[in-house]
Amino acid sequence: MRQLLLLCALCLAPPTAQAECRLALALGLDVSDSVDEREYRLQLDGVADALETKSVQAALFSMPQAHVDLAVYQWGAPNQQHILVAWTTLRTSKDAADVAAQLRSSNLRFSDPTTAVGAAITFGTELLKERGLCWQHTLDISGDGPSNAGPHPGGLPRDGWITINGLVINPLGRDNIDKDLSLTQTLEHHYRTHVIRGPGSFIETAVDFDAFQQAMARKLLREVQILTVSETTTQTIPSDLQ
Template sequence: MKAATLALALFAATPADAACRQALALGLDVSGSVDAREYRLQLDGLAAALTAPEVVEALLGDGGAPVRITVYEWSGPNYQRVILPWSDLSDPVAIASAATVLRGHPRPAGQPVTTALGAAVETGIGLLRGQGDCWRQTLDISGDGKSNTGIRPQDIPDAALPPGMVVNALVIGADVDIYAGDPRTEEIQELSAYFQSYVIRGPGAFIETALGFDDYEAAMRRKLIRELQTLAIGMAPLP
């Protein structure tokens, strides 16, 4: 009877009862394929996306429990570094503060050149595992290439993820005009198919695409809005 009562209470819980509506862990690819300019475009683009009016509105519009985020960078199997520790985006000041941390973060020296995508996913899972007081846990992985070292993302068992956790992806392709018939567009299509098959998982998981790092800010903005709108739909009361 006690177990049944607990299960019923958990089922009936709403985002308003949680300490946070959603925990978002964002992993940024800083492997050898990412040069100094592209590194800055990622961090500054994420900062700009977080402070875009439509994203701020989505973050704060509910007026209830906040969205909580952390940001880390990744490359080789043993290189994952937290840039922004877990932070509750509870008001415009908190959002601006998070953006300031991202804009002020310099690129460390000596980063590995390899792409350990599986290890990056494992890091995100570990970060989210400690956020059980949030109504939803979402991992956002940004990448411009396939895994080439360490555990493969497809070899991470579903059982390793917290229940209900979602892994979304932002795939970064070459700077090309998709309407110009450039054959290099096949690269991003192939990479998107790879992330679709082996990286994203969970209910409603999706891929957003950036046509090069110059498009990163706009793609991140679209992705954040979609994730937060999905959360809002899930929070809507039944008719």
Template sequence: MVKTALLSAIFAAFLTAGSAQAETCRQALALGLDVSGSVDAREWQLQIEGLARALASPEVTRAFLAVEGAPVWITIYEWAGDASPRDLVPWVAIRSQDDLQDVQRKLRSLTRVPHGPGTAMGEGIRFGGARLSERPGCWRYTLDISADGRSNMGPRPERVRFEPNLSDVTINGLIVSTGSDTADAAAVTRELDGLERYFRGAVIKGYGAFVERAGSYHDYDRAMTRKLLKELQTLTIVWLDILPDQNGQN
């Protein structure tokens, strides 16, 4: 189709021109991990290791490195029920597989620290928005919030998500079942259905925003892999509508 061919040519020319100038930020991606009282030491470790494994996935690696000269910048933090979210991995541009491996090593070197028992999701979202504001000029801004329960303290996430520094940010969710070790499959599904409804009504926002589901923390790496692939393979491009001329030709 003429439209598709023309768009491809314009996009290629844009990247070629951009490569001669300053490097472009394709996407700023902030990952916020729930470490509230419902997440015990074993689950914390599964979450950290699951994220590291997701970042090591060949498909995710290819998605990160898909556009040369326009890297994805990533930062990772954890949040809980207090007012002190903790940075785990400061901002880093992913330009090579080595960069991704460095992030994995940083994650695996972490030591768990105590946090408050509550779930201040609004505070976690606000912290992520502040971090994203540190990366101006990116094509796309994405905030991920992982959690195994609803917010029960602090600012309400349904209000925080529309604060000014989050106006251009897409917020996605990754929800985790906490009863999967003892509950049957139907109970896990009911739990995740309820949590997904909450996330859709109070947490996620933006074009293409979605909620990914993990049946347990043992399934965290697979859920995170699916989520990262959806986010990294989504690049917003303004499609040009080529209208036919009076003779009906493109």
């Protein structure tokens, strides 16, 4: 329903109205020491490739009067967060290409093996506060392991103004049942129980890092599209994302 109201507001806005931010989107990528150099590149280059996918760009730029603002950061241990791309307004394919170039040139890896999902969420939430005037605020947490350091994500405040989605890499864990998952048996269940929250929140999965780019593209498309009926509307996946 929220997306329907936003769409109606766009339709009623005069053509000369000042462009507004319809979505602030922050992407948080897990690059703890469990992620090797190849997997690091598959993640950052995967986001870059996803942003240059035709269907994603069509959704990003479909409403010039209401743009998307994007920021990307990497995370690992409780005190390890680093902004890869500062807040950038995406209005044209050149804007997306500039973001992609920044991601492809980044090579900072973390050495701490712990995975602090809660700290990553806290960092991303503070980042989204910098875009308070945007109509919607979405945080994406991508990861290949459960939270095992810092504040537990399930204990964090559930702010109603933010939606947190997840991109789970290898949802069965390294040994099908990871000892760090405690009472949960899969990483996907861990994210569904403790990480995602807010209106319309969802999980996208990648069976491994090689499938990350396609999963990221599917997730971005779902997030930047404004639904015309409701948040549960079923949409056909474009051929370039299948």
